[in-house]
């Protein structure tokens with residue numbers, strides 16, 4: 243069970259959240275070819291290690307934010323608001 | 331040595347001293363025609379059919395641990411073929427037909443039991459969707475029937491069909507030829523049969539990278555050194571992306587924990603498989619009497635081979651809603667496997683952009699049932715360099731073409 247530090251509400255139990263998958267994806271422009279679109283729509287990083295992902299505090303402030311989490315140890319390194327980069 | 335009543339008798343008289351190991355433990359050679367990475371059911375089945383159907387016997391199956399301890403040895407063993415979409419129906423039904431003769435073919439008791447798979451509907455929408463699916467399945471020649479509540483009551487007497495529930499059961503469908511099998515036996519049976527045909531099974535030998543030269547796979551790097559290969563086939567389930575990335579191949583796969591648990595052994599009480607979508611759980615009873623209970627998967631990527639506790643709590647709550655009689659039963663064990671999930675919940679089987687590198691993955695939460703069919707079509711693909719008609723729709727290129735096989739929306743219950 244994860245304890246997720248929502249940047250707006252503080253640490254809360256995982257069951258209050260929904261995971262939105264890999265963060266910082268960039269939507270391709272209208273000229274992009276099918277391969278680019280496929281990458282954007284269907285391909286996600288799947289690292290055995292550090293991953294940046296979006297979470298939604300569904301049963302709390304109902305805001306989206308980013309989390310940097312280790313997919314093997316489940317350690318959460320940092321959480322930061324949408325539109326920001328993680329602390330180095 | 332063939333297993334038979336006569337062999338049992340001979341060995342009983344001989345003091346059980348003459349049994350041989352079911353497969354060898356060879357040292358890897360420096361080169362094979364085909365190297366298969368992943369000794370789960372799918373990898374072992376692939377090796378067997380390569381040797382048996384295509385005469386390719388210069389084959390090694392390499393696993394990082396003992397064979398069959400990945401998802402093959404962790405699953406809840408539901409076997410069925412009642413998938414909605416034509417390509418899936420054809421592939422899973424091909425697998426089910428192979429299952430029906432497999433214990434005989436492998437000379438290994440897979441304890442395959444066609445006790446029927448019953449899926450429950452709790453909403454008007456689920457019921458309508460089920461009726462549509464039964465119609466589609468019949469058109470594809472796959473046995474399927476709707477069950478009325480009376481028929482369901484007779485078939486599963488302990489099921490709670492009270493109208494007072496938050497979600498009362500409204501109806502059900504059944505695939506009579508579906509059922510369960512012994513998961514370990516599937517891996518062991520294929521291993522033994524492949525070994526007898528000359529396949530080397532290399533255990534406890536992690537593969538760290540795939541070697542690629544000028545756009546062509548030429549071997550693998552392992553804990554026991556580099557092994558050259560004419561062709562490399564990767565069948566590594568939840569660990570497939572990290573390995574394929576060493577060859578520069580990206581896959582649309584996410585790895586998630588999927589959990590299951592078993593109860594203490596009980597007297598026989600359930601002689602069919604129950605799959606329940608909305609009130610989510612699925613359950614069957616093993617020949618040892620344990621209830622085998624499947625949960626939902628976690629919602630975030632993880633390689634930690636455990637799942638979240640609240641997922642199991644929800645599964646147990648669902649089970650007790652369906653079978654209140656079980657409220658005081660104790661659980662024996664709980665575990666998770668790391669499953670490889672694609673965006674359309676259909677597998678990826680075929681060649682890749684690297685020549686002589688093949689991949690079979692994305693079976694996610696439901697590939698045990700498909701093991702024989704998967705190995706059969708993958709062996710064909712490796713032997714001929716091109717997909718069989720049955721797996722042609724399941725190529726990696728379908729994502730860029732937008733030709734998804736969207737069983738996620740179609741199947742209802744995923745396992």
Ligand SMILES: Cc1cc2nc3c(=O)[nH]c(=O)nc-3n(C[C@H](O)[C@H](O)[C@H](O)COP(=O)(O)OP(=O)(O)OC[C@H]3O[C@@H](n4cnc5c(N)ncnc54)[C@H](O)[C@@H]3O)c2cc1C
Nearest residue numbers: 368370371372394400401402405406408537667697698699
């Ligand atoms: C809890 C649970 C319940 C399930 N229930 C069902 C069900 O009821 N019905 C159903 O049809 N399916 C079910 N499934 C899904 C099913 O188990 C899988 O789809 C299927 O077993 C996959 O088989 P596989 O051979 O591809 O993978 P695995 O059996 O996982 O084999 C992959 C092998 O690759 C090896 N490997 C990985 N990386 C490396 C490496 N770098 N080097 C060497 N070896 C490596 C692993 O050790 C492993 O043995 C369930 C899964 C789980 C986890």
Ligand SMILES: [Zn+2]
Nearest residue numbers: 248251299303
């Ligand atoms: Zn919040």
